Amino acid sequence: MIRPRTDADLNACVKALADVQAADRYPVDWPDDPRGWLTPNDLAAAWVAVADGAVTGHVGLARTGPEPAQSLGIPLGGAVTRLFVTPPARRGGLAARLLDEVRVAAGGPLALEVSDEATAAIAFYERHGWRRFASTRARWLNSAGEPALLHHYLSR
Template sequence: MIRPRTGADLDACVQALAEVHAADRYPVDWPDTPARWLTPADLVRAWVAMEDGRVTGHVGLAEVEPDVAVSAGMSVAGAVTRLFVVPGARGGGLAARLLDAVLAEVSPLTLEVSDEGRAAIALYERHGWRRLGSTRARWLNAAGEPALLHHYLSP
């Protein structure tokens, strides 16, 4: 079941994020306050996937950065942020359903993904997201270099 996230979900979201971080190093650097990381200032709304009373996935909708909107060459409604699925819930299409939940609210959307996120890149491209370009991040990847970020536009 996918539903809007509430404040009461944050502790469970942090636990799920810890599982993802241990498996995938996402986020790259564990935040000092993970609940705040899951609720950035530009967050408009967030959703959680629940199974047996447990958070198994998360996605947020954020305001789009002006330079990203310009690079898209069109009006963009928002940006996907903080998308993750716990390792035990992968392989059944949950990430795609979380993306669909956001797209059902607003479209078109953008998102960015690190070059290291090969499974995520494959997911986005399978579902029709189009790469707009790439930039270097201010944070470092696993090799200790500025991460390469790919920017995508929803179908």
């Protein structure tokens, strides 16, 4: 079941995020305040997937897209942020259903950014029709200790 996230879900979201971080190193660096990381300042809405009382997935809709989209003047309905699915809940289409929730709520094209180290996520987005329009360097470091390379995508 996918439903809007509430404040009461945040502890369960942090637990799910810890499972994802252990498996995939997402986020690359564990945040000092994971509840705050899940609720960035530009968050318009967020949804959770729940199965058997546990959060198995999460996605957020940010009000603004990444800088490359803004500088190119690409009109957006917002940006996908904080998308993750716990390892046991993968391969059943849950990430695609979470993205559908964001797409409907946004009412327009979406942007997202993903580290070049997240090869499974990149393959997923490209399989689902997202197209890369730019790449930039992040302010945070990748696993090699260098500024991460971020790929910027637009929804279809």
